[in-house]
Amino acid sequence: MTATVEASETTITSGTEVRPVRFHQVGKAFGHGQKTVVALDQVDLDVHVGEFVCLLGASGCGKTTLLNLVAGLDQPTSGRIELNSSRPAVVFQEPALMPWLTAAGNVELPLRMAGVPKAARRAKAAELLELVRLAGLGDKRPHELSGGMRQRVALARALASTTDNTGSGAGKPSLLLMDEPFSALDAITRDVLQGELLRIWRATGTAILFVTHDVREAVRLGQRVVLLSSRPGRVVRQWDVDDLSGAGETDAVDEINAELRKVISSHAAA
Numbered sequence: 103m104t105a106t107v108e109a110s111e112t113t114i115t116s117g118t119e120v121r122p123v124r125f126h127q128v129g130k131a132f133g134h135g136q137k138t139v140v141a142l143d144q145v146d147l148d149v150h151v152g153e154f155v156c157l158l159g160a161s162g163c164g165k166t167t168l169l170n171l172v173a174g175l176d177q178p179t180s181g182r183i184e185l186n187s188s189r190p191a192v193v194f195q196e197p198a199l200m201p202w203l204t205a206a207g208n209v210e211l212p213l214r215m216a217g218v219p220k221a222a223r224r225a226k227a228a229e230l231l232e233l234v235r236l237a238g239l240g241d242k243r244p245h246e247l248s249g250g251m252r253q254r255v256a257l258a259r260a261l262a263s264t265t266d267n268t269g270s271g272a273g274k275p276s277l278l279l280m281d282e283p284f285s286a287l288d289a290i291t292r293d294v295l296q297g298e299l300l301r302i303w304r305a306t307g308t309a310i311l312f313v314t315h316d317v318r319e320a321v322r323l324g325q326r327v328v329l330l331s332s333r334p335g336r337v338v339r340q341w342d343v344d345d346l347s348g349a350g351e352t353d354a355v356d357e358i359n360a361e362l363r364k365v366i367s368s369h370a371a372a
């Protein structure tokens with residue numbers, strides 16, 4: 103997909119852009135008049151091919167709004183978003199699987215909708231279920247799986263959608279959007295899935311834009327951590343995690359936490 107999502111319009115561009123997504127001064131407001139909520143304001147952000155970016159911010163700062171704009175679920179009210187990726191896929195906090203379909207059926211769904219022939223989509227679903235370590239469980243329905251397993255199926259389904267190189271996105275960099283995907287899981291499962299996500303990211307080379315309010319998670323997963331302020335959401339700081347972790351992961355977490363606290367307290371005082 104190569105598209106420019108402008109305030110209330112989507113246009114296809116010639117696309118020599120090599121970044122899967124790039125924001126140009128993007129704003130998003132909800133409501134009208136005195137009831138207007140400016141969720142995002144003048145956001146400039148880009149994600150490089152294969153890069154893992156964590157978007158961090160306090161509750162209500164516009165993280166989900168930003169992901170929704172990339173996913174095409176909503177439109178910016180100002181600025182524009184350039185997409186040069188295969189169709190971005192989203193993994194939400196809740197896996198939102200189709201309860202009547204098996205795990206394999208859920209993973210195949212985006213491929214079926216993209217018109218991928220049956221044999222090819224079966225093979226791809228089996229490959230992806232193996233990648234998320236659910237080989238042999240493809241015939242289970244969601245209610246037969248644990249919360250962590252359901253989230254693995256959701257991840258495999260998203261990868262099926264965004265790494266499908268037979269459809270319209272063929273040859274384009276892939277982009278995975280993740281909206282606090284592990285926050286409903288217990289601490290042990292979350293820790294395991296964070297490790298699994300890193301393995302899968304390295305294996306697939308997909309770019310990931312990952313939303314979290316957990317600084318430790320952002321530092322563990324991201325190559326780059328982007329901090330958003332609240333109301334309106336603006337990019338206030340970015341860290342290259344490799345540079346930070348020279349000082350040790352705990353110091354990196356402390357530094358980002360201190361900045362996050364500053365952002366929260368300046369919002370509270372406003």
Ligand SMILES: Nc1ncnc2c1ncn2[C@@H]1O[C@H](COP(=O)(O)OP(=O)(O)OP(=O)(O)O)[C@@H](O)[C@H]1O
Pocket residue numbers: 132133139140141159160161162163164165166167168315
């Ligand atoms: N459809 C909508 N109509 C009106 N206001 C909205 C709508 N969607 C979001 N908002 C407002 O926009 C702001 C940003 O919301 P958003 O859900 O993007 O924040 P968030 O950072 O993802 O929050 P959280 O971490 O709690 O999920 C909030 O003030 C929210 O109330």
